[in-house]
Amino acid sequence: MHYELLTKQVCNLTRNVGNYIRNELSNIRKSDIQEKDRNNYVTYVDKEAEKRLVSELGKIIPGSGFVAEENSKLEKSDEFNWVIDPLDGTTNFIHGIPIFCISIALMQKNNVVLGVVYELNTQECFYSWEGAPAYMNRNTIHVSDRENLGDSLLATGFPYYDYSRMEEYIEVFRILMKESAGIRRMGSAALDLVYVACGRFDGFFEYGLHPWDVAAGSFILQQAGGIVTDFSGSHTHLQGKEIVGANPTIHKRLLGIIREKFNQ
Numbered sequence: 001m002h003y004e005l006l007t008k009q010v011c012n013l014t015r016n017v018g019n020y021i022r023n024e025l026s027n028i029r030k031s032d033i034q035e036k037d038r039n040n041y042v043t044y045v046d047k048e049a050e051k052r053l054v055s056e057l058g059k060i061i062p063g064s065g066f067v068a069e070e071n072s073k074l075e076k077s078d079e080f081n082w083v084i085d086p087l088d089g090t091t092n093f094i095h096g097i098p099i100f101c102i103s104i105a106l107m108q109k110n111n112v113v114l115g116v117v118y119e120l121n122t123q124e125c126f127y128s129w130e131g132a133p134a135y136m137n138r139n140t141i142h143v144s145d146r147e148n149l150g151d152s153l154l155a156t157g158f159p160y161y162d163y164s165r166m167e168e169y170i171e172v173f174r175i176l177m178k179e180s181a182g183i184r185r186m187g188s189a190a191l192d193l194v195y196v197a198c199g200r201f202d203g204f205f206e207y208g209l210h211p212w213d214v215a216a217g218s219f220i221l222q223q224a225g226g227i228v229t230d231f232s233g234s235h236t237h238l239q240g241k242e243i244v245g246a247n248p249t250i251h252k253r254l255l256g257i258i259r260e261k262f263n264q
Helices: 003-027 044-060 090-094 166-179 189-197 211-223 248-261
Strands: 034-037 040-042 065-068 080-088 101-108 111-119 124-129 134-136 139-141 153-156 182-184 203-207 227-229 242-246
Touching: 003 044, 003 101, 003 111, 003 124, 044 065, 044 080, 044 101, 065 211, 080 090, 080 189, 080 211, 101 189, 101 211, 111 189, 111 211, 124 211, 134 211, 153 189, 166 182, 166 248, 189 203, 189 211, 189 242, 203 248, 211 227, 211 242, 227 248, 242 248
Parallel strands: 065 080, 153 182, 153 203
Antiparallel strands: 034 040, 080 101, 101 111, 111 124, 124 134, 134 139, 203 242, 227 242
């Protein structure tokens, strides 16, 4: 399988579907917004974008399967599966906040072998494939070299449906407010991860996530020299619904704080 060629095809596809999403931004009305569950929204744009992605990705690798946010009825394959979030940051999108993206990963059995995250507003395309560096619009990217947590800018996401670990989260937040250079909440886990990959952020953590939120971004971050784990330090972040991603030094410090407060 020629992963570099596949990645270029996926990048082109995200740009094409991204044009559709951008063009629909001014057409969204309150009546177009559906609440799948508490604080979890979807629009016809999410659904149509996913249909277009599934259709074209199925042509790129015939017989491949899908793990997609908006359609749980899509079949999985024994070999290759696309993990898709057609619009990561839907809440931002419906409020007109220009921070949202398309996230696509390809898994061969249990391993991610390519990832693409396309930010529609800046038109920045982050991508990598197995054995390659990480890129943003053809430029190689790498995690930051910051070693001091006090100098580090961190990102997180606030729980929006699972509040069972809220006290632990607040304790971590309390420490990091004092010991870091700042914490940002962008509203898109995929973008948080690739922003760590290119050194804009030094670390990211969140719980309550799904594979389509993190598959592409975490892969790109690792290819950029970062470390990605769950809250216990294990590599189950794709299915474990919790993630810590950072440059190697900051990851160690951040994970230590999280493990202590979450009793991992």
